[in-house]
Amino acid sequence: MASPCARPSAAVLGTxxxxxxxxxxxxxxxxxxxxxxxxxxxxxxxxxxxxxRGPRGETEPACRVEGVVERQVTAEFDPFVVGDACVTFVKxxxxxxxxxxxxxxxxxxxxxxxxxxxxxxxxxxxxxVARERSRVLKGFDGGVTYYDFTGELRIQAPPPPTTPAxxxxxxxxxxxxxxxxxNDTWANLRExxxxxxxxxxxxxxxxxxxxxxxxxxxxxxxxxxxxxxxxEVVAIQKGGVTWAYAIHIxxxxxxxxxxxxxxxxxxxxxxxxxxxx
Numbered sequence: 001m002a003s004p005c006a007r008p009s010a011a012v013l014g015t016x017x018x019x020x021x022x023x024x025x026x027x028x029x030x031x032x033x034x035x036x037x038x039x040x041x042x043x044x045x046x047x048x049x050x051x052x053r054g055p056r057g058e059t060e061p062a063c064r065v066e067g068v069v070e071r072q073v074t075a076e077f078d079p080f081v082v083g084d085a086c087v088t089f090v091k092x093x094x095x096x097x098x099x100x101x102x103x104x105x106x107x108x109x110x111x112x113x114x115x116x117x118x119x120x121x122x123x124x125x126x127x128x129v130a131r132e133r134s135r136v137l138k139g140f141d142g143g144v145t146y147y148d149f150t151g152e153l154r155i156q157a158p159p160p161p162t163t164p165a166x167x168x169x170x171x172x173x174x175x176x177x178x179x180x181x182x183n184d185t186w187a188n189l190r191e192x193x194x195x196x197x198x199x200x201x202x203x204x205x206x207x208x209x210x211x212x213x214x215x216x217x218x219x220x221x222x223x224x225x226x227x228x229x230x231x232e233v234v235a236i237q238k239g240g241v242t243w244a245y246a247i248h249i250x251x252x253x254x255x256x257x258x259x260x261x262x263x264x265x266x267x268x269x270x271x272x273x274x275x276x277x
Contacts, residue, residue, distance in 0.1 A: 048063075048123055049123045049124055049126055049127075050124075051063075051124075052122055052123040052124030053124040054124060056124065057122030057123060057124030057125060057151065058122055058151070058152065063122050063123050063124055064120050064121070064122060064123075065092055065097075065120060065121055065122070065123055066092070066118070066119070066120045066156070067090040067091055067092035067093075067097065067118075067119060067120075068090065068091050068115075068116055068117065068118055068119070069088060069089065069090055069112045069115060069116070069117040069118075069119055070089040070090070070091055070096075070115050071088075071089050071112060071115055072086065072087070072088045072089070072106065072109050072111075072112040073086070073087050073089070073140075074086045074087075074103055074106065074109060075140075077136055077137060077140055078136045081132050081133055081136045082100075082133055082136050082137065084102075084103050085100055085101070085102070085103065086100070086101050086102065086103050086105070086106035087099065087100050087101075087137065087140075087146075088101075088106070088112070088149075088153060089141065089144065090119060090121075095145065096143060096144045096145065097126075097144070097145060097146075097147060098137060098141070098144040098145065098146040098147065099121070099126075099147060099149035099153065100129060100133075100137070100146055100147065100148050100149060101148075101149050101150075107153065111155065117155060118155070118156035118158070119153050119154060119155055119156060120153075120154045120156055121149070121151055121152070121153050121154065122151045122152075124151070125149055125150045125151025125152075126147040126148075126149060126151075127147060127148045127150075128145075128146070128147055128148075129146045129147060129148055133146070134146050160178060161178070164241060164242070164243050164265060167243050167244075167264075168264065168265060168266075172264070172268065172269070172270040172271065173270070173271070175244065175264055175270045175271075176262060176270045176271035178190070179193060179236060179243070179244060179262065180262070180271070180273075182273065183273070184273050184274075184275075185273060185274070185275035186273060186275065187260075187273045189236065192238050192239075193236055193237065193238050193243070194236075194237055194238075195234040195235070195236060195237070195246070196234060196235045196237050196242075197232065197233070197234055198233055198234060198235045198245075199233070200212045200213055200216060200233055201213075203235065203242075204267070208265075208266055208267050211266070211267040211268075212233075212245070212263070212267045215247060215261065215263065215267065215269075216231060216233060216247060219231045219247050219249050219259075219261065220249075222249060222251075222259075223249040223250070223251055226251035226252070226253040226257070227251045227252040227253045228249055228250050228251030228252065229250070231247045231248060231249045232247070232248040232249075233245065233246075233247050234246050234247075234248070236262075242265065243265070244262060244263060244264050244265060244270070245262070245263045245264075245265070245267060246260055246261065246262045246263065246272075247260070247261050247263075248260050254276075255276050255277055256276060256277050257274070257275065257276035257277075258274055258275065258276070259272065259273075259274030260272050260273055260274060
C-alpha cells in the first residue's frame, strides 16, 4: 500500500486544484512523530488519575497504588529547574515511580533507609512533572516515571506475626509494641497474650539460662535493697506457647514502687515499664 504522504505523479498533480495540492503538501511536510510528541499524553492511566482527584482517591480502593519503597533522596537536583526536592522511589510491579515533593512534605528519611517498605498512595495525587524537570531528574536516576506528588504516602504495616519464630525476626521495639499497650508507667498485655509463672532453671538452658539468671539476680538485689520481695519471673504466652519473658519486682521504700522488665526468647531486653505512687 502506498504511503499517504507519497509524492503523487505529475499526471495526478495536474488534476488537483492548486489550493488542494497545497494542503496536501502542508499535511505531509511535518514529521508525524513530532506532531504526536506535541500532543498531551492522554492515556487511560491519566484518565484514571483524573477520576481519583480529591477525597475519593484516599478512600476508593480502585484509586490506590501499592508498591515498595526502594529509597528516598533529599537533595538539590538542579538549582534552577528542580532545586531542593525530596524524591521517594517506589517500585510497583515492573514500573518505577519517582514521587517528587517539597523537602518539608517528606516523612523522616530514616523510615526508608533500608528500603523494602510497603506503601500505598492515591493515583489522584499524581501529576506528571514538566518535561524539563523530568530530564533533570532522569539524569539522576533513569528508568523512572516522575510525578509531582501532593497526597499522603501511607506506610503499610506488615501483618502481625503468627508464630514465635516470626516474632523473633522483629526488632526489639516492634516486639515490645506487639506485646504491650500502655506507657512507661503502666502497660497491659495485648489481647491474646497471658502470663505464666516459671522457674528459670526449669524453663531455660545454656546461654539463655545464664542471661536470665544474671538479669534475675540483678533485679532481686534491687528489690531487696528497697524493701521488696524476690522477683516474679513469667513466660508471656499465646495459645500456650512462649513468645517472651518478663520479670516483675516491687518495693516499699519511699512509697510503693513497681518495675517490669521484658525480654525476648533469647533473654535480650526489649523494654519495660515502672513507677511509684
